[in-house]
Amino acid sequence: MNVTVARLTVRGLLGRRSGILLLVVPALLLLVAVIARLTADTPEDLAATVLGRLGMGTLLPILALVVGTGVIATEIEDGSIVYLLAKPLPRHWIVTTKLTVAIAATWLLAAVPMLIAGLLLCGTRDGVAVAYAAGTLVAGAAYSALFLLLGVATRHAVVAGLGYALVWESLVGNFVPGARTLSIQQWGLSVAKSIAVQGSIAADVALTVAVPLLVVVAVASTLLAAVRLGGLTLAGEE
Amino acid sequence: MAVITIDRVSRWFGNVVAVNDVSMQIGPGVTGLLGPNGAGKSTLIHMMSGFLPPSAGEVALDGVPIWRNQEVYRAIGLVPERESMYDYLTGWEFVLANAELHGLADPAAAARRALGLVEMEYAQDRKTGTYSKGMKQRVKMASALVHDPAVLLLDEPFNGMDPRQRLQLMELLRRFGAEGRTVLFSSHILEEVEQLARHIEVVVAGRHAASGDFRRIRRLMTNRPHRYLVRSSDDRRLAAALIADGSTAGIEFDGQERALRIQAVDFQGFTTLLPRVAKDAGIRLYTVSPADESLESVFSYLVAS
Numbered sequence: 001m002n003v004t005v006a007r008l009t010v011r012g013l014l015g016r017r018s019g020i021l022l023l024v025v026p027a028l029l030l031l032v033a034v035i036a037r038l039t040a041d042t043p044e045d046l047a048a049t050v051l052g053r054l055g056m057g058t059l060l061p062i063l064a065l066v067v068g069t070g071v072i073a074t075e076i077e078d079g080s081i082v083y084l085l086a087k088p089l090p091r092h093w094i095v096t097t098k099l100t101v102a103i104a105a106t107w108l109l110a111a112v113p114m115l116i117a118g119l120l121l122c123g124t125r126d127g128v129a130v131a132y133a134a135g136t137l138v139a140g141a142a143y144s145a146l147f148l149l150l151g152v153a154t155r156h157a158v159v160a161g162l163g164y165a166l167v168w169e170s171l172v173g174n175f176v177p178g179a180r181t182l183s184i185q186q187w188g189l190s191v192a193k194s195i196a197v198q199g200s201i202a203a204d205v206a207l208t209v210a211v212p213l214l215v216v217v218a219v220a221s222t223l224l225a226a227v228r229l230g231g232l233t234l235a236g237e238e
Numbered sequence: 239m240a241v242i243t244i245d246r247v248s249r250w251f252g253n254v255v256a257v258n259d260v261s262m263q264i265g266p267g268v269t270g271l272l273g274p275n276g277a278g279k280s281t282l283i284h285m286m287s288g289f290l291p292p293s294a295g296e297v298a299l300d301g302v303p304i305w306r307n308q309e310v311y312r313a314i315g316l317v318p319e320r321e322s323m324y325d326y327l328t329g330w331e332f333v334l335a336n337a338e339l340h341g342l343a344d345p346a347a348a349a350r351r352a353l354g355l356v357e358m359e360y361a362q363d364r365k366t367g368t369y370s371k372g373m374k375q376r377v378k379m380a381s382a383l384v385h386d387p388a389v390l391l392l393d394e395p396f397n398g399m400d401p402r403q404r405l406q407l408m409e410l411l412r413r414f415g416a417e418g419r420t421v422l423f424s425s426h427i428l429e430e431v432e433q434l435a436r437h438i439e440v441v442v443a444g445r446h447a448a449s450g451d452f453r454r455i456r457r458l459m460t461n462r463p464h465r466y467l468v469r470s471s472d473d474r475r476l477a478a479a480l481i482a483d484g485s486t487a488g489i490e491f492d493g494q495e496r497a498l499r500i501q502a503v504d505f506q507g508f509t510t511l512l513p514r515v516a517k518d519a520g521i522r523l524y525t526v527s528p529a530d531e532s533l534e535s536v537f538s539y540l541v542a543s
Contacts, residue, residue, distance in 0.1 A: 008324065080324055082318050082320075086287065089308060233284070
């Protein structure tokens, strides 16, 4: 962890236009929750749709993608990463610092709004609000690590990330049940399910599978990102 | 004493050979890395700065390989060609961040000193995104100097600078060279290198074409015939008057261009002869342009010799 790298990363995240998009995501979730609360007779019935499908299924991966790639891919793309790399700093420090910022931002902008939205919809009933927030915490961390790796590994990180989150998890996962086993969203739901009162949250992956997979993805992505960053080349423009 | 050694280094990208079996040593003082665009200068500098592994051979600083060795950055200051540099930071914040990243004991003092060296204190509170190209270049210099490195690598540092900024930067680099630092800069502009570096390394098409004292290499260049394209109010009369002088080796009338192609043996002699002859004969000169002074032709001459 390096304080200067963290400071530069935070300012880079908030200083760019994508910073506005970061606020749109939680605002949208809260807006939908408020509308549901005001209009539905039993808003708690909408929890699975608003918190599970919209929140964890769509908004969380989009937010994590913007944050995870935004903390490093933009610097690699425009070449300013040189100023971090041309320093006697171990590469894994840079990666872990940027990942810490990405996770913190994802938690702040996704898990906190998720908790508020959950409380708006269900109050404290069945522990649903806390469960979804906890699911968002673990899934948000795994998404951040994966998307940060994509940001280091490919120049098309956003496309690759969207491909995973929207095509694999949402589209393929909808039609091919087996695909859900390899879905961060489902792992997060599995954690949420284990926390809430039985029967209030559904998930397709067992907790004993979800937790190890979450850990493996987060740790392996971080290690790979550090290795990739260590060997990052700047091809000549010639 | 910091010495960068490039030992039988080649670098290829797929089928394209960017650097071909180059060996050179860059020692203290100012060295110019000269070559036309696309010659492999940036590739060489990327390898010297640890951002590209050689496909073959080794690049080392004082005997220690540079690739995948972050410790070398304690001794190396790098001024990259690309302009992006955290546009949302002020000049001060940018240089200070660089000092902090180096883990210096007093980063604020180091940042102040570095900004003073490049005379950028007056704009240090402005965002770097609002800087002109020359200002960005100087702040990049400050960030490279902040840890007082023994080696300074600059990729095309004069690009986009106005003449005053260029002179300032040259003066600065000269001073660093005189202090015993190893300063290497790349350029495709002959005059820039001529003004700044005594020692030059020339690369052409990925190969090491020449190495050594600039004056010796320049002499090789001045010994060759110079070609000019001249248009005047009376080309034929001008040709007759010029050929009578010994500094002119040959003249051809180019009907298509409607101009004279003149080959001069004595560069100095010809440049004083031409206006004098034209004036004496009452001929007006419309165009006088060197036909083979482009860097590429200078290099091809060097390679041929």
